[in-house]
Amino acid sequence: MITGFSNPTVKSLRALREKKHRKAAGKFLAEGLRLLTDARESGFLPETLVMAETRDTHPLLAALEADVHAARGEVIVTSPDILSKITGKDNPQAVAGVFTEFDTSLASIDRSSSPVWLVAQALRDPGNLGTMLRTGDAIGAGGLILIDDCADPFSAEAVRASMGAIFTQKVARAQWEEFLPWLREGTGQLVAASLRNAVPYRGAPYAAPCFILVGNESRGLPEEYEAACDLKVTMPMKGRADSLNAAVAAAVLAYEVIAALSP
């Protein structure tokens, strides 16, 4: 039971809201019983479980607590005020957990494990990032590869928007100069939505493993990145706008790809 705001554990948990402290600690925070249960059922237990003393009893929370104890993890009970301080939310969920960040090297990716992968370049919005993870989970993608300077997949907002997919999808981070040689070491079709020299996205010759590449929210993909793609496809744009939200574009394209690749 922790009751003091200045407790060192509270301070170190609070610090995980900031990217530099997450990076230094190699840890991140996930909030809410649903997310923590998704994690547990995917084989991930928090090393520290923080619960509000005002929490309601719930069989899933009891199961989580028992598993954390069994794994010799730490269980902390605290006040809603302190939990609010830790999560930075006025109405925090009654439970949060601290997880070790995953290995996000390209070397950790087994491209043969799925026919579809999502790839995002310079994606700045953590909500879009989490939404892409969630879409990846839904379509049975292998994971999300983040190219160049992207939002942090372990930020609270990305974790929340992923709706648990942060625990089911592989995440890798790489610079373009590192990604492209890695891709060309094995089989893999790089596909981008584009307005230049593109074929209609419906009925395009998709091939597994298919890597669906979307660009930055405001600038799109650099021209030389597009030029390196094996296939450029175009989606109907009937209005004034010339682009879709990045997470939306990835999803529409990904659903087309899995339909094309399904037997």
Next chain:
Amino acid sequence: MITGFSNPTVKSLRALREKKHRKAAGKFLAEGLRLLTDARESGFLPETLVMAETRDTHPLLAALEADVHAARGEVIVTSPDILSKITGKDNPQAVAGVFTEFDTSLASIDRSSSPVWLVAQALRDPGNLGTMLRTGDAIGAGGLILIDDCADPFSAEAVRASMGAIFTQKVARAQWEEFLPWLREGTGQLVAASLRNAVPYRGAPYAAPCFILVGNESRGLPEEYEAACDLKVTMPMKGRADSLNAAVAAAVLAYEVIAALSP
């Protein structure tokens, strides 16, 4: 030229960040030259144009300023600090405009003007709302109908996420009890993504005008709303999650519908 933070015009513009003040004034704020140019090219001029004294010259800004003057609108020049105060952003765009809110009654909707309409029920996230408007623009939808208690389409976040589509898409707001009789007064197929008694979304018998209905981000659609639909379709869910982000689900379904309805 306005230099004082306590200037009544500054105060009234600042107030537009809050829903109750927007509603009372019947006005909303749009920021940035790109958005204001989208508005102008769609036939909407701000009644008040606010520019930072530090703005760069730009032919599109000059054109906008000239049009606002010609329409006897107000042009205000102010400091970046005051513009920051008005927009609530640390690094505000150099220009913002005040627009009159549009008529959002169902009576203002001409369903025959487009084969596809997006409908959202109890959508709470203004980013999702704006993204749906943007998708609607891209697919040539008629507009977005907001059912029950939704986020405000005129909030800064929704307007920004719409990427100008707030000026090209019709927006209507109605309670379900009002919407359903309106829909049944004319032709219109109500389609929902559902897990209950649904057919695959690819190859489903879509018919124009098709109204694509998505539910609240966390609760989905109430059962009785689903029961009132003419067609329930299901999308592949291969992972742990049983749902997609609301704006993503709407987009994937909408692209399928326009492909099916295209000659």
